[in-house]
Amino acid sequence: MAANTFLALVAAGQKTARPHAVYVREHWFGTWTNVPWLFADSVTWSLAPAIGTAQLAWRAGRGMRQGELKPGVVARLTGIDRWFVKIEWDFSDLGGVTPATQYLRWYGTLEASIDETVGLLIDGKTVVPKSKQKLTCYGLEQLWYRTPLRKSVWSETISGAEHTIDRVIPFNRVNGAGEVEGNRSATRDWKSYCFTDKIGIADELWSTRNIAEYLAAHMGPKGFMDVPQPLFRIDVTARDLLPDWDKPVIDPEGKTLGQVLEEILPRGRMLAWRLAVDDSDPDDTAPTVKLTPYSLLGAAVTTPAGQHLFENPRRVALLTDGVPDFHHAAKESSSQRFDQLIVRGARATSTCTLSKADLTLEAGWPSALETEYEAGFSGDGTYAGLGTHDRQHRNLEVRHRDKLWPVFRRFAIPAAWKQKVKNGLGGGSEELVFPTIPGGDKPYPVCPRDLRMLPTVPMKEGFEYEAIGSVTLRIAPIRISDGPHERLAPMVFFKSPVTERYFHVERIGDGAGLETTDAAGELQFSCRIEVPASDRAILLHCHGRPQHAIAAADFDPLDEDPYAGVWDWQDAIITVALTDDRYCEGKWPSDALAKADVVGCRRELLLEAGEKYRLDYLVNNTVIGIDDAGDLIRASEASWIHDERETLAARARQAYEYYQQSRRAAAITTPRLELALDLRLGDYLESIGEADPQTYGSVVSEITVTIPDGDGAPSLSYTTAFAELDPQTFTA
Secondary structure (H helix, E strand, O other), X not given: OOOEEEEEOOOOOOOOOOOOEEEEEOOOOOOOEEOOOOEEXXXXXXXXXXXXXXXXXXXXXXXXXXXXXXXXXXXXXXXXOOOEEEEEEEOOOXXXXXXXXXXXXXXXXXXXXXXXXXXXXXXXXXXXXXXXXXXXXXXXXXXXXXXXXXXXXXXXXXXXXXXXXXXXXXXXXXXXXXXXXXXXXXXXXXXXXXXXXXXXXXXXXXXXXXXXXXXXXXXXXXXXXXXXXXXXXXXXXXHHHOOOOOOOOXXXXXXXHHHXXXXXOOHHHOEEEEEEEOOOOOOOOXXXXXXXXXXXXXXXXXXXXXXXXXXXXXXXXXXXXXXXXXXXXXXXXXXXXXXXXXXXXXXXXEEEXXXXXXXXXXXXXXXXXXXXXXXXXXXXXXXXXXXXXXXXXXXXXXXXXHHXXXXXXXXXXXXXXXXXXXXXXOOOOOXXXXXXXXXXXXXXXXXXXXXXXXXXXXXXXXXXXXXXXXXXXXXXOOOOOOOOOOOEOOEEEEEOOOOOOEEEHHHHHHOOOOOOOOOOOOOOOEEEEEOOOOOOEEEEEEEOOOHHHHEOOOOOOOOOOOOOOOOEHHHXXXXXXXXXXXXXXXXXXXXXXXXXXXXXXXXXXXXXXXXXXXXXXXXXXXXXXXXXXXXXXXXXXXXEEEEOHHHHHHHHHHHHHXXXXXXXXXXXXXXXXXXXXXXXXXXXXXXXXXXXXXXXXXXXXXXXXXXXXXXXXXXXXXXXXXXXXXXXXXXX
16 A cells, blocks of 8 residues: 655745746747746646646737836737647745756647737727737647547567558457457567557457557657657556556547547546646656556555556645645535446357257247148149149249248247256256356246347357366367457257268258269258347258258158158257346446445446457357267366456446545645645545544546736645536535
8 A cells, every 4th residue: 555645734934936937839849939928817737538728818909018118019919829838837946846846837739719808098099909818728638639540550570560550450359259359469669569460379468558558659649740749658657557457349440549548547447547748857848748547546456356456656645734724625425426336248148059859949830831831832723734843843932932931941949948958869967058147056047038049159160169167167268360250150960861970951062971862963952040130049041952851750742742851850959049138247346245235225337348248158068069970079068158257347346446435525725836746636635634634535636726817826726536527516
């Protein structure tokens, strides 16, 4: 835990800085030019998402200003729109002030001007308007909110050469099997990592820390001839506050730099940021602008998964007893306090094997339609007068009508299914399809009406799933070399009526050991697998043979039918993924703890993490392939193919640290401007007072200096806990 810094204000001996000065320059790497008689009425430093502002004043008309020997006409201030602005207070003559903190500075750009006419003056024969020109400046953060991400930088693995391309690449990506894959370079230069050109298993995952470094180093706004304006880097002294253990999937398409930073550094993750100028340069010619992260945590937190959340290293106890010109007010609000944080990913799935033999699959068509299919055109009065070829043709036309489309094609889960499966052959022990999470033997009832088959299973081609994990062991992400990352389609295995071997139904046409039935030696048929949207059934479309080719036990052929079928869907083994009614979720605290201590009604905050966080279950004994001998390969035990609950629990724990307490914010005002050198933006304010201290435990999120009429005695004010963003504001 970081040690407290005690800042004491004494009743006497107040120090005063020199009057502030305003400087401008057109380019960041130009020379600062002091603008005499341009004063600031107010200056505000803010943590994002708020943007610091400065209100400047310039008096135009006829007059004589301090230091001038005779009156003259002062024109409006023009020609400096969008120039960089620096406002500076010099504390270098004050005793006890270290060289590193001898200046208080604000940086931004001039963005707006308003003229306020306050009268007319006669200058000889000329009428001269008398006006007060109000100039509005925004902090440097606004540059990042005005910079859309349109490019990416990737590096060559061998040479290290970097290339800039004209499109944005997502940080990390979710492949077809629902796994997060990295696309970050394995090595970094002195600035940051880049995207990689490497194809294969060695791709690295981007973390929040990596993304922030990359954005600061490569994506900052550019000026003349694409020169960065200013030069941005991440603040290396605060870089460790950013998580390096997470793996966010961020798509910057259509977003600005500021929006991406808000996405990876939100207050809900106990993080904040600003752009801070490195003013340690004694000449302040072209200082680097640092992307500076801040922790909102008063104490470090380690999640159950061992992920570390750092505390704010600047913990300040402000001692103000006996100081008459120091005022502070406290505001405490429970409106944003929650008892439990839930971070939700994708809907959970369960992969299992269904079959007619296990009574987990049935004909998905009415028996009346099957009778009509078998009858074909034979019920028509003209049928007897047709030749064999015409009869076959008419039967084929009838059987292809939309009405009869489901017959021998649609296979559904029975309405009375108890959500248990066996070995697919009518034997073996019963296995729960939807287990209690995590693990257990108590059935979890999924609403039968909303049960759905999925068009893919969360598995990859080329991986031996029978060899992985158990319900008590979290499975590490499965990696194979780059290639088609599509998830596998549902697996349907038919048993050959000749050899008793099993074949993938879509590959039967490759040769299944059956004799051909025509003189041309036509290869055997195959089936195309389809899972309709929002259905509890699977479709098998026969190609090369009529649909009844897979209904040997059901189809009652007519005398004219040339092919009755020898394959039987009732012997088929079908492996599919089914939707669960639960989600991949992380909670903090647990349900048991959250229910134990509730004031009034229990308050829950649900945060959506996206489809990239998955929870996919593989039921024991599920058929997942066939070996070279045509025998079935099964999962040896129940397994979690993907399980991101620990990651989401860490996210929930992180957010809970922010939302579990009442927001206690402080508003402070004092004329002692030198306090701004020690109590800085982003500091963690522990308490105010010494004999009877008031505790706050919140971060300074806004600092404002107000100067009446631009040259009066300044007043310094502070706000903590982002209270400046609250619609119900308050002041000391």
